[in-house]
Amino acid sequence: MVKNIHRSKSFLEKISKIVPGGANSNVRTRNSIAVSGGEGALLFDLDGNRYIDYILGFGSVILGHGNETVNQFVYQSIKKGASFAFTTESEYRVCKKIVEVSPSVEMVRLCNSGSEAAITAFRIAKTVTGGSVAIKIQGDYNGGFDILAHDVPGVDGDNLDQGPFPIGTGFYKDVKKSIITIPFNDINLLENILSSKKGEIAVVFMEPILGNVAAIMPNLDYLKAVRDMCTHYGVILVFDEVKTGFRVGLQGAQGLFGINSDLTMYGKALANGFPIAAIGGKKELMELVRPGKVFHCGTYYGNLASTSAAEMVLSILSESDYTSLFRKGEKLAQGICDRLMQVGILSQWNGIGSMFGITIGDSKPIDYKTWWKNTDRKLWVNISEIMRNYGILSDDFIGLFFLSFAHTDEHIEETLKIFEET
Numbered sequence: 257m258v259k260n261i262h263r264s265k266s267f268l269e270k271i272s273k274i275v276p277g278g279a280n281s282n283v284r285t286r287n288s289i290a291v292s293g294g295e296g297a298l299l300f301d302l303d304g305n306r307y308i309d310y311i312l313g314f315g316s317v318i319l320g321h322g323n324e325t326v327n328q329f330v331y332q333s334i335k336k337g338a339s340f341a342f343t344t345e346s347e348y349r350v351c352k353k354i355v356e357v358s359p360s361v362e363m364v365r366l367c368n369s370g371s372e373a374a375i376t377a378f379r380i381a382k383t384v385t386g387g388s389v390a391i392k393i394q395g396d397y398n399g400g401f402d403i404l405a406h407d408v409p410g411v412d413g414d415n416l417d418q419g420p421f422p423i424g425t426g427f428y429k430d431v432k433k434s435i436i437t438i439p440f441n442d443i444n445l446l447e448n449i450l451s452s453k454k455g456e457i458a459v460v461f462m463e464p465i466l467g468n469v470a471a472i473m474p475n476l477d478y479l480k481a482v483r484d485m486c487t488h489y490g491v492i493l494v495f496d497e498v499k500t501g502f503r504v505g506l507q508g509a510q511g512l513f514g515i516n517s518d519l520t521m522y523g524k525a526l527a528n529g530f531p532i533a534a535i536g537g538k539k540e541l542m543e544l545v546r547p548g549k550v551f552h553c554g555t556y557y558g559n560l561a562s563t564s565a566a567e568m569v570l571s572i573l574s575e576s577d578y579t580s581l582f583r584k585g586e587k588l589a590q591g592i593c594d595r596l597m598q599v600g601i602l603s604q605w606n607g608i609g610s611m612f613g614i615t616i617g618d619s620k621p622i623d624y625k626t627w628w629k630n631t632d633r634k635l636w637v638n639i640s641e642i643m644r645n646y647g648i649l650s651d652d653f654i655g656l657f658f659l660s661f662a663h664t665d666e667h668i669e670e671t672l673k674i675f676e677e678t
C-alpha cells in the first residue's frame with residue numbers, strides 16, 4: 257500500500273514553477289508521483305513507495321530498469337566520449353543487427369525519437385511517390401509531427417467523422433490538407449480513398465497492433481489487404497513499430513504476422529530506455545536519404561551512449577525467451593479479467609503477453625471508435641487509480657500493460673493478489 261506521496265506532491269509543485277505542467281512531456285503532466293529510480297520490474301517514488309511497474313517508460317524498458325549489463329557496456333563505451341560528428345563502429349553494429357533481425361529492413365538510419373523517424377518516413381514517401389497526403393489510423397500515435405498528430409488517443413471518439421482533430425495548437429496552417437485519418441480494421445474505406453485520390457496519397461502510417469489504444473489486434477486479412485492495396489496503388493506502407501518492435505518478438509509485428517511494410521519505424525525497446533529510434537526499409541527507398549535528397553539530420557543521431565545501449569539490448573534480446581515473457585503477460589491479463597469477472601465486471605484483454613490492453617465491456621474493440629463508445633473507460637481510470645494506491649503502475653487511460661524480462665511470476669502473483677483483495 258502506498259503510504260503517502262507528500263514529497264512527490266511538493267516536488268511536483270516546485271518543478272511546476274519552472275517547467276510547464278511540472279513535466280518535460282505533455283503526457284506526463286498527469287502524473288501524481290515523481291520517481292527516484294527503478295530496479296528491474298520495480299519503480300520507487302520520492303517518498304520511498306515501491307511500485308510494480310507495467311508502464312516501463314511507455315514500453316521502452318523491455319529488460320527492466322537499470323539493467324546492469326547494458327549500463328556497464330554503455331559506461332565502458334562512453335569513457336571514450338559520447339558524440340563525435342563522425343561515424344562509429346557501434347553505429348554499424350546496431351544498424352547491422354537491425355537489418356539482420358527485421359523482416360523488411362535492408363538499410364536503416366538512426367535518430368533519437370519515433371517522431372523524428374516518422375518525419376523522415378513521410379519525406380521519403382513524398383519524394384518517391386510525388387503524393388503529399390498521409391493516411392493514418394484513428395487512435396494511432398505516430399509521433400508529434402504536425403501532420404500526423406491528429407486523431408490520437410484522447411480526441412473525442414464520438415465526433416471522429418468531423419475530424420481530423422489536432423492534438424494541440426500551433427500547427428502549420430492548412431495542415432489538414434495533408435492528413436486523412438481512417439478507422440483500424442476497415443479495408444473498404446482505405447480502398448475508397450486510395451482509388452479516389454490516386455496520385456495524392458504518399459503514405460499509409462499504421463501501428464500493426466494498436467499500441468496506443470488498448471493493444472487492439474489487426475484482423476489478419478485486413479493487414480494483408482492493406483499491404484496489397486498499398487502496392488497496387490503505389491503508396492508507401494509504413495509500419496510504426498515504435499511500440500511493437502523488439503517487444504512482440506525480436507522481429508516485431510512483421511515477424512509475428514508475416515506481413516512486411518515498405519518502411520519501418522523503431523524506437524522504445526531498441527535501447528531499454530536510452531534515446532534512440534530508427535527508420536529503415538527497402539534499399540531503393542532508404543538510398544534516397546542523402547545530401548540534396550531526403551533530409552535526415554541530427555546532432556545526437558548515432559551518439560555512442562544510445563548506440564552502445566542498443567547494441568547490448570539487441571544482443572541480450574537475441575538470446576531471450578519471448579515465449580516465457582508472453583506466458584507471464586497472458587497469465588496477468590487473463591488473471592485481471594477473471595478477477596474483474598468475480599465482482600461482476602465484464603472485461604476483455606487484447607494484444608499479446610508483452611503488451612496487452614484491458615477493456616471493460618462485453619465486446620472486444622476493433623478500432624478507436626468502438627473502444628471509445630463500447631468500453632467503460634471511466635471505470636478503468638478508477639480501477640487503475642486504486643491499483644496505483646496499492647503499488648501497481650499501469651496506464652490509467654488506454655488500459656495498456658507492458659511486461660519486461662525482469663518481471664517474475666512472483667510479480668504477477670503479487671499483482672493479481674492485490675487485484676483480488678481490492
Ligand SMILES: Cc1ncc(COP(=O)(O)O)c(C=O)c1O
Pocket residue numbers: 314368369370371372397398399400463467468496497498499523524533
Ligand atoms: C507507436 C508510436 N509511434 C511513435 C511514437 C513517438 O515516439 P517518440 O515519443 O520517441 O517521439 C510513439 C510514442 O509513444 C508511439 O507509441
